[in-house]
Amino acid sequence: MPVNVLMPALSPTMEKGNLAKWLKKEGDAVKSGDVLAEIETDKATMEVEAIDEGILAKIIVAEGTADVPVNDLIAIIASEGEDPATVQASGNGAAKAEAPKEPAKADTAAQNTTPGGGHMSHERVNEAPDGAKPGASAASSGGRVVASPLAKRIAKLEGIDLSAVSGSGPQGRVIERDVRAAIASGSAKVGAPKAAAPASAPAAAPAQAAAPAKAAAQGLTTDQVRGFYQKGAYEEVPLDGMRKTIAKRLTEAMQVAPHFYLTVDCELDALMALREQLNKSAGSTKDGKPLFKLSVNDFVIKAMGLALMRVPAANAVWAEDRILRFNNAEVGVAVAIDGGLFTPVIRKADQKTLSTISNEMKDFAGRARAKKLKPEEYQGGVTSVSNLGMFGIKHFTAVINPPQSSILAVGAGEKRVVVKDGAPAVVQVMTATLSCDHRVLDGALGAELISAFKGLIENPMGLLV
Template sequence: MASAPAAIDGHRTFASPLARRLAKEAGIDVAAVSGTGPHGRVIKKDVEAAVSGGTAKAAPAAAPAAQPAAAAAPAAPKGMSDDAVLKLFEQGSYELVPHDGMRKTIAKRLQESKQTIPHFYVSVDCELDALLALRTQLNDSAPKSKDGVPAYKLSVNDMVIKALALALRDVPDANVSWTDSAMVKHKHADVGVAVSIPGGLITPIIRSAEQKTLSTISNEMKDYGKRAKERKLKPEEYQGGTTAVSNMGMMGVKNFAAVVNPPHATILAVGAGEQRVIVKKGEMAIATVMTVTLSTDHRAVDGALGAELLAAFKGYIENPMGMLV
């Protein structure tokens, strides 16, 4: 019968079945016994010598019995240490940039999110031609000051914010936050919008966006964006919210999935609008199409509910006049 391996300090030790049994009965660690058999295998006399000489280490404590499924999950393994990472690169070939408080906070929250929230993803393509035409019409009709400055200038992102807010109004079961004891159902759609700033990003919130006009949303976002880059936002302007939008379309990104930022249960990742060949009534046509991906906390918003929310969002994007009434 082949010897079964034991391990100590990462090395395998081979022992005969009899030696293993005797070591177990004696309460010693067979991996700590010096073997004199072929290729260093531990045999009966080695165990007996170790017992009589008192040189063997005690056997390690038995592993605890398997816990039921409800037991807490083990801690996630830690990443490489600073020294271990730096040893991989030649000295002088890099510069160390210490993490500031914002970067550390973002890293901690996103790591916790991916470790503790069961993410689920739903994507849909939205045709933008009607929305782009309405946006042009609304911007052209914006009142102007004496200096010729328009009262507002709508962006596609402003209209995405409004469409998501209205979709959450129409699908209220998706406008929620998860807690261990209850589902928090929100009465308004407070839409956070990811804004990139030096050292990370921040998410100012358009409160009750479902009730606000497109021009109000546009001007609030313009103000938030300016003050975010100056780091002048107040905590109440970026804390909380019921959902979020992350738009990388202006960077040419076609499709991506964002990380849910609790207490939100959803976040919408918005890709670039681009001309694509589509089929309408059996014939090929060219349309401006945008891919969006909804990330959800599956505990609060499951696949079917997420799909219902995206369908409502798509309806407002493709029939944008509905956002004006």
């Protein structure tokens, strides 16, 4: 039977992707493991492998097509014995091929994780694992609503009943576009605001009050912004996927995660002396290059990892109805690239040596700038480090990257006059500010975490044991 090739989900939160390039053409033989196409997400370009053998009978979505929804039909593979010239999609695939512009309905797909980290969805005609039915309501599985975290947040903010929303994600999962469609159509019940209205207020008052608040949250329209400026005074730069995602996620972070900030000054004299000593002791490769060259940021990453383990209650993230507390420290590190940034994650940062962290970060930074990081390399993490010291920035605050619960903003090290033993002294000082998600970290817990970090930076021998 023919195999429907669907737009893959390259990450748990991916809803759309760009079909950058087909590496096979119609009529080509395909075997398991062959790379079929390159898919661009907001963060990376991934090679996607096939898991079925046959002939690539028909390409449904042309290369260069942007914003293809996950699980939309993109190609058909003819199985052994079938005529590639006459094979047709059927089942869910047929509906999509006939009406590609309609919102994608829930598809039954088997996901294959390839060695390269990509996923290609293939749909066998008339097969539905576990009896799942396309377009089923999210509550059809034992009354439990299956929805993405973003869909849940939007539904909560808008008062949408998720059990009345049909999901178009994998196995009927409700995703963002389903909730947006329900809001637009009014097909799901919109709940009243959480706060009780005064007894004297008319019944319509909550809905009337919500309208301007919603408009304010959405911000100005493009035409409204243009209206503030003279024509010809600017050029318009279209948003790429990365910038759209950064804008959406960080806006949600500021609206959803209650931030508070804690700042400390860390003396660096002992750290700088130890760094110089360790770099001088580094061996060389066969071509004469040092085996490692430690930066201050490497010490910061290690110190943050150990601080999380010393304050285990802070080594956690918010998961809506519970807190997830981790066994090891996972520290993301912001890497600036053209048009945005990546935050690759150093796994088990508390257990790794400084030289290992240094070499991992050099590799991550190089592949981040080439957009070759795998999703699993920049997803997750409990906290992140954002260092703008190389730009001479003394102090700043950073926005938490969901679902993480904190982020450390690191400024430049500089000579300052401080009082030591009752007398002025010149020392090198670095200012660091911890942004905390108040749902996970209370003030005292955040203070305990950043104090542990400060202690490790000022006594860096503790980073070597």
